[in-house]
Amino acid sequence: MQQKLERQEVIRLLRDEDETILYKRADKIRHENVGDEVHLRGLIEFSNICRNNCMYCGIRKDNALLKRYRMSEEELVDTARKAAEMGFKTIVMQSGEDMWFSQERMCKIIEQIKKFDVAITLSIGERSYEDYKAFREAGADRYLMRIETTDKDLYHKLDPNMSWQHRHECLLMIKELGYELGSGIMVGLPGQTIESIADDLIYLQDIGIDMAGIGPFIPHAQTPLKDAAGGTLELGLRTMAVMRIMMPDINIPATTAMESLHPQGRIRALQCGANVVMPNVTEGEYRRLYELYPGKICVDDTPTQCKSCIGMKIMSIGRTVGLSYGGHNGRLPQKAKS
Numbered sequence: 502m503q504q505k506l507e508r509q510e511v512i513r514l515l516r517d518e519d520e521t522i523l524y525k526r527a528d529k530i531r532h533e534n535v536g537d538e539v540h541l542r543g544l545i546e547f548s549n550i551c552r553n554n555c556m557y558c559g560i561r562k563d564n565a566l567l568k569r570y571r572m573s574e575e576e577l578v579d580t581a582r583k584a585a586e587m588g589f590k591t592i593v594m595q596s597g598e599d600m601w602f603s604q605e606r607m608c609k610i611i612e613q614i615k616k617f618d619v620a621i622t623l624s625i626g627e628r629s630y631e632d633y634k635a636f637r638e639a640g641a642d643r644y645l646m647r648i649e650t651t652d653k654d655l656y657h658k659l660d661p662n663m664s665w666q667h668r669h670e671c672l673l674m675i676k677e678l679g680y681e682l683g684s685g686i687m688v689g690l691p692g693q694t695i696e697s698i699a700d701d702l703i704y705l706q707d708i709g710i711d712m713a714g715i716g717p718f719i720p721h722a723q724t725p726l727k728d729a730a731g732g733t734l735e736l737g738l739r740t741m742a743v744m745r746i747m748m749p750d751i752n753i754p755a756t757t758a759m760e761s762l763h764p765q766g767r768i769r770a771l772q773c774g775a776n777v778v779m780p781n782v783t784e785g786e787y788r789r790l791y792e793l794y795p796g797k798i799c800v801d802d803t804p805t806q807c808k809s810c811i812g813m814k815i816m817s818i819g820r821t822v823g824l825s826y827g828g829h830n831g832r833l834p835q836k837a838k839s
């Protein structure tokens with residue numbers, strides 16, 4: 502279901518709409534279309550090794566000061582097992598573009614984790630069609646990859662040696678293979694305009710995403726963008742609220758970057774359009790080392806602490822924790838055909 506808006510209206514909502522009116526409208530649409538349940542996804546950050554050099558990202562290849570890590574297959578499967586035992590119905594596996602995780606290795610991992618009766622989301626960047634197909638057949642249900650921005654010049658400045666067109670084509674392949682498709686953008690990137698954010702939202706609507714996250718950009722000291730201004734929570738929330746108005750029934754996460762900018766960031770997000778939270782279930786030192794941006798929350802917490810903390814916050818605003826897989830339209834995509 503989509504609410505088509507004129508580009509001028511999207512821009513007006515983003516720039517000029519009264520904040521209280523905008524947030525109330527998004528919250529009402531969220532309530533009417535996806536209800537009061539908040540779906541939790543257990544997020545495992547399993548490798549901070551990356552072949553790319555995105556100018557904004559703390560785990561970019563050229564950040565020589567960062568200590569790198571990679572979970573073993575056993576560690577990854579074990580972390581997922583514990584998250585499933587804690588009650589998570591979705592496991593999100595995220596990493597840099599670390600090609601040590603070959604098609605074969607990833608498929609083995611997916612097959613083992615699938616036995617824990619969970620939905621699996623992969624967030625491991627750009628891969629070949631054959632890889633995406635094999636992961637889907639091995640049991641992956643969803644794929645999450647942000648387009649970051651639809652301003653192609655900006656994209657090519659920020660993601661050197663990468664191609665916007667290729668990333669876009671990857672998203673189309675993922676959709677064609679029957680995954681639930683997650684994407685999203687950052688807001689507050691240097692040189693990004695409100696008009697370009699409006700185009701981003703129209704793009705997400707046009708490709709028919711099932712889930713999308715909005716993350717304020719937070720400058721990282723060990724990247725070329727260290728002196729940039731960065732995004733604000735307000736711009737993140739406004740963008741998210743407009744997205745909810747345009748896409749009434751998709752899944753929208755309250756993002757970790759929002760909470761990193763403000764202690765109530767995720768709760769505020771849940772009250773202006775969001776219906777998903779992705780608590781971190783990564784263990785030990787790895788949490789700190791998966792440093793996309795500084796000030797990341799919960800780096801000293803355990804998975805159990807994160808789950809109960811967010812559970813209490815959700816209940817404190819009169820919402821409930823979802824107990825289902827929490828897919829778009831309440832179901833998981835059909836099993837892949839081989």
Ligand code: SAH
Pocket residue numbers: 557558559595596597598624625626627645646647649686687716717718719720721758793794
């Ligand atoms: N390799 C995977 C995962 C990338 S990290 C992929 O390509 O999809 C996950 C997301 O973190 C990125 O898509 C980007 O939107 C966000 N991110 C990276 N650096 C950031 C920063 N400095 N501030 C805010 N968000 C950032």
